[in-house]
Amino acid sequence: MALTALIIDDEPLARQELQYLLERAGGVDVLAQGTNGIEAVELIRTHRPDVVFxxxxxxGLDGFGVLKKLLDRRVPLPQVVFATAYNQYAVRAFEVNAVDYLLKPFDRKRVLQTIEKAQSRLTQGERADGSSSADTESKLDALLRLIGEQTQAPVARANTGKVIVRAQSRLLLVDQKEICFATIDEGTITVVTPTVEGHANCRTIEELQEQLDPEAFxxxxxxxxxxxQHIREVVPWFKSSYQLRMDDPKKTEIPVSRAQTKRLKELFNL
Known part of the structure; x- marks a missing residue:
């Protein structure tokens, strides 16, 4: 039996990307999409979906406000999957509070894992977080405090030093300014510079990203x-999408996800 779902996001490209991934995954029937928190409350009350992304x-009303509004109105909470661009500190806060998440830009494997988790909970007849409404509200309050503390805390300076790259049985210290791009394939992260191509000593691309300057990468x-700084050309692609041609020796062309097209246009005034 397919999961019934809602997608709530104010960014059209993010909604389209997630809908596409859910359709490819199968086993999920997206009932409707919403563009803001007010719509979310009404759609959840009307459709009573199994899961809300x-x-x-x-x-206006953010994701946390939506859940609080539902609790105030005594509307049964569906399973909730937060879609977020927060860094790993906030993601750990979601995990501690037993709320699932999808980190933007969306990852197909992570979406599949989330669907499996939601289906398992539905089969077992559990609540979205396995707790009472009071417990849920308490956890949301704790989560809001953690996010607030993070927002108010001084922003740590980005690591502007070296990155270890394995190339030809050697461990090279590469200046991050020299990195053109990094890519992950089957769990292996490849780092490319104008003179070196090797593997990063990281398990995930998020882990590598934390080591790099967020203003540049x-x-x-x-x-x-x-x-x-190493983008050589923006190449229009089919269906209003784009690719980036980098300045590495191979002039590698990299796809821009639909969820990131808005930022691309803002970045280069397209």
């Missing part, structure tokens, strides 16, 4: 992290 950051696609 809920953006955290929305103008951009996650343009779930499988690619690029250095903005």
């Amino acid at each position: 809920l953006d955290v950051q929305m103008p 951009w996650r343009v696609h779930r499988s690619f992290l690029v250095n903005i």
Whole structure:
């Protein structure tokens, strides 16, 4: 039996990307999409879906506000999957509070894992978080405090040093400014510079991203992290999509995910 779902996100490209991934995964019937928190409350009350894919950051009523509003109105909570661009500190906060998440840009394997988790809980007849409404409200309050503390805390300076790259049985210290892009394939992260191509000593591309300057490096696609300073050309592609041609020796062309097209246009005034 397919899961019934809602997608709530104020970014059209993010909604389209998630809908596409859910359709490819199968086993999920998306009943409707919403563009803000007010719509989310009404759609959840009307459709009573099994799961809601809920953006955290929305103008007006954000994702947390949606859940609080539902609790106030005594509407049974569906299973909630937060869609977020928060860093790993906030993601760990979601995990501690037993709320599932999808980190933007969306990853197909992670979406599949989330669907399996939601289906398992539905089969077992559990609540979205396995707790009472009071417990859920308490956890949301704790989560809001953690996010608030993070927002108010001084932003740590980005690591502007070296990155270890394995190439030809050697461990090379590469200046991150020299990195053109990094890509992940079957769990292996490849780092490319104008003179070196090797493997990063990281398990995930998120882990590598944390070591790099956030002002210079951009996650343009779930499988690619690029250095903005090494973009040679923006190439229009089919269906209003784009690719980036990098300045590495191979002039590698990297796809821009639909969820990141808005930022691309803002970045280069397209």
